Amino acid sequence: MHTTEQLQQILDTAIQNLRFPDQPRQLYDPITYIINLGGKRIRPLLVLMATELFGKDAHDAIHAAMAIEVFHNFTLVHDDIMDNAPLRRGKATVHEKWSTNTAILSGDVMMVEANKNLAKVNPIFLKDVLDTFNATAQGVCEGQQLDMEFENRDDVSIEDYINMIRLKTAVLLGGALKLGAIIAGASEKDADLIYQFGENIGIAFQLQDDILDVYADPEKFGKQVGGDIIANKKTFLLLKALSKTDSFVLQNWINRKDFENQEKIQAVTEIYNELGIPDEAEKEMKKYAAIAFENLNEISASPIYKQDLHQLAEQILKRNN
Amino acid sequence: MHTTEQLQQILDTAIQNLRFPDQPRQLYDPITYIINLGGKRIRPLLVLMATELFGKDAHDAIHAAMAIEVFHNFTLVHDDIMDNAPLRRGKATVHEKWSTNTAILSGDVMMVEANKNLAKVNPIFLKDVLDTFNATAQGVCEGQQLDMEFENRDDVSIEDYINMIRLKTAVLLGGALKLGAIIAGASEKDADLIYQFGENIGIAFQLQDDILDVYADPEKFGKQVGGDIIANKKTFLLLKALSKTDSFVLQNWINRKDFENQEKIQAVTEIYNELGIPDEAEKEMKKYAAIAFENLNEISASPIYKQDLHQLAEQILKRNN
Numbered sequence: 001m002h003t004t005e006q007l008q009q010i011l012d013t014a015i016q017n018l019r020f021p022d023q024p025r026q027l028y029d030p031i032t033y034i035i036n037l038g039g040k041r042i043r044p045l046l047v048l049m050a051t052e053l054f055g056k057d058a059h060d061a062i063h064a065a066m067a068i069e070v071f072h073n074f075t076l077v078h079d080d081i082m083d084n085a086p087l088r089r090g091k092a093t094v095h096e097k098w099s100t101n102t103a104i105l106s107g108d109v110m111m112v113e114a115n116k117n118l119a120k121v122n123p124i125f126l127k128d129v130l131d132t133f134n135a136t137a138q139g140v141c142e143g144q145q146l147d148m149e150f151e152n153r154d155d156v157s158i159e160d161y162i163n164m165i166r167l168k169t170a171v172l173l174g175g176a177l178k179l180g181a182i183i184a185g186a187s188e189k190d191a192d193l194i195y196q197f198g199e200n201i202g203i204a205f206q207l208q209d210d211i212l213d214v215y216a217d218p219e220k221f222g223k224q225v226g227g228d229i230i231a232n233k234k235t236f237l238l239l240k241a242l243s244k245t246d247s248f249v250l251q252n253w254i255n256r257k258d259f260e261n262q263e264k265i266q267a268v269t270e271i272y273n274e275l276g277i278p279d280e281a282e283k284e285m286k287k288y289a290a291i292a293f294e295n296l297n298e299i300s301a302s303p304i305y306k307q308d309l310h311q312l313a314e315q316i317l318k319r320n321n
Numbered sequence: 322m323h324t325t326e327q328l329q330q331i332l333d334t335a336i337q338n339l340r341f342p343d344q345p346r347q348l349y350d351p352i353t354y355i356i357n358l359g360g361k362r363i364r365p366l367l368v369l370m371a372t373e374l375f376g377k378d379a380h381d382a383i384h385a386a387m388a389i390e391v392f393h394n395f396t397l398v399h400d401d402i403m404d405n406a407p408l409r410r411g412k413a414t415v416h417e418k419w420s421t422n423t424a425i426l427s428g429d430v431m432m433v434e435a436n437k438n439l440a441k442v443n444p445i446f447l448k449d450v451l452d453t454f455n456a457t458a459q460g461v462c463e464g465q466q467l468d469m470e471f472e473n474r475d476d477v478s479i480e481d482y483i484n485m486i487r488l489k490t491a492v493l494l495g496g497a498l499k500l501g502a503i504i505a506g507a508s509e510k511d512a513d514l515i516y517q518f519g520e521n522i523g524i525a526f527q528l529q530d531d532i533l534d535v536y537a538d539p540e541k542f543g544k545q546v547g548g549d550i551i552a553n554k555k556t557f558l559l560l561k562a563l564s565k566t567d568s569f570v571l572q573n574w575i576n577r578k579d580f581e582n583q584e585k586i587q588a589v590t591e592i593y594n595e596l597g598i599p600d601e602a603e604k605e606m607k608k609y610a611a612i613a614f615e616n617l618n619e620i621s622a623s624p625i626y627k628q629d630l631h632q633l634a635e636q637i638l639k640r641n642n
Contacts, residue, residue, distance in 0.1 A: 027466040078429060082422040101403040101469060104425060108399060109462040111432050112455055119451040126447050130440040134433055141430040145348040148422060 170202025371501025491523025
């Protein structure tokens with residue numbers, strides 16, 4: 001069994017060795033560009049960790065891990081078009097650097113590249129791997145659709161929101177782990193448990209992200225603190241606040257078109273504080289984390305081998321604050 | 322063995338039975354919309370015909386046929402965004418009827434749906450089926466990229482053009498036939514031959530399309546005759562004319578921004594006629610058709626069973642003129 005650091009090394013090498021055709025350059029250059037912007041490579045790491053948890057060598061799952069990483073980057077390229085985002089990890093997004101058409105088509109061919117990597121897994125597991133991957137990919141698309149729709153809807157419940165982040169963020173963590181489990185020949189029960197572990201960690205992770213967006217230390221936070229408040233993003237915090245108060249003041253801040261960013265952030269944060277929203281969000285986050293660790297506990301594998309996954313999950317949930 | 326009409330009936334039923342999730346509606350409604358715009362369903366028909374040519378029942382290949390049809394419709398949705406096309410088969414394109422974001426994301430999930438159908442084929446053939454499908458999908462993306470690039474390039478050769486239409490149009494016909502052959506357990510040699518048959522028919526088909534765009538009977542042609550001339554589309558005809566003459570008159574028509582459509586169409590058509598371009602294009606088209614029928618001849622299968630494919634290919638090449 002490899003340490004987490006060793007697995008990250010295996011991943012880095014595999015990512016460096018990903019080869020795409022030379023021509024047409026406009027189609028393939030953006031793939032190399034986006035993949036080399038970096039990131040923590042959490043998703044492919046989860047594939048490898050699950051494979052080793054169930055007693056097989058990480059190298060058996062390297063193609064599936066690459067499929068997950070390329071697919072994830074594909075979603076970033078297309079999401080950035082839809083969200084009109086100028087920057088990704090501090091660099092120009094693909095549609096900004098090239099064009100929207102290039103970003104659409106390079107994204108499409110990344111989806112094909114992801115599937116080409118997937119087709120390289122041991123044929124014994126191929127059908128199961130495809131079914132899990134396709135269900136995951138479909139969930140991610142549905143999550144992005146819901147996220148876009150929520151911007152223009154006034155009837156989003158907290159349940160709707162949790163379901164959206166489950167689809168948009170969490171199923172990919174669950175799917176990555178399940179792929180690793182399938183390739184290691186884990187039982188269906190264990191494969192489902194590790195999927196649930198990933199999904200619940202993913203929901204907790206996104207809730208933590210919502211909290212950090214308001215309460216992070218600006219020095220350590222990668223993006224602007226309060227961005228969600230400025231954009232009226234319907235996060236757990238805003239939805240919870242709206243459900244707890246018919247405060248005219250909060251509604252007024254949401255409706256205002258002209259405002260000073262810092263003033264709005266401070267005012268809305270104070271409303272959150274008065275309503276005890278940070279505690280409630282923290283409680284909700286910990287609820288999903290606790291379910292996740294329970295899922296992990298139930299898996300039939302040595303507790304020692306589970307430690308690395310437990311540790312990684314803790315790290316993910318504690319980052320940047 | 323089924324007749325072509327029976328196979329079309331099997332396809333119609335299967336397409337009617339395609340089921341997508343209900344929610345989110347904005348994500349899935351466009352799929353039903355685009356697929357039900359109709360079309361001749363040539364590509365999935367080729368899958369089924371190849372399967373029966375090699376002695377298996379069409380129903381064995383129905384999921385692969387659906388994968389090809391859904392994939393083809395996905396490319397239409399994304400191509401229409403990139404080409405800024407308002408209409409598809411006389412109806413609003415998906416990005417016009419909904420939005421560009423919806424068209425991007427619905428297209429993405431159609432790619433997933435295509436892969437879901439593909440994953441249902443007999444696991445014995447799954448790896449081969451995936452490799453063929455992924456190579457085909459990659460080729461189609463490359464073809465679309467080249468087609469877009471050619472608009473702004475002045476150095477496109479006839480060879481470049483043939484390669485572009487091969488990728489954009491022909492590999493999908495070849496890929497569809499090869500999938501059917503694989504699922505019928507055909508030899509690798511026969512699977513490659515039927516792929517070549519499809520690719521060569523596809524190139525001949527596109528060349529015929531270029532000819533029709535200039536010389537079709539306006540009464541019978543589905544779109545505006547002369548559309549390629551108005552848009553300076555670098556078809557075989559224009560590239561051949563440019564290679565045969567340094568005519569200032571032709572170059573002048575290409576560069577002019579203000580012109581009467583009918584006047585330009587008439588003038589450029591006359592230049593084509595003087596240079597003998599229609600005959601050259603017809604000769605080129607027939608060259609690829611002849612290679613295709615030679616490929617078909619070489620396949621190890623009863624000549625009687627090849628007749629239907631031969632007939633369909635003749636029909637495709639003779640349409641609308």
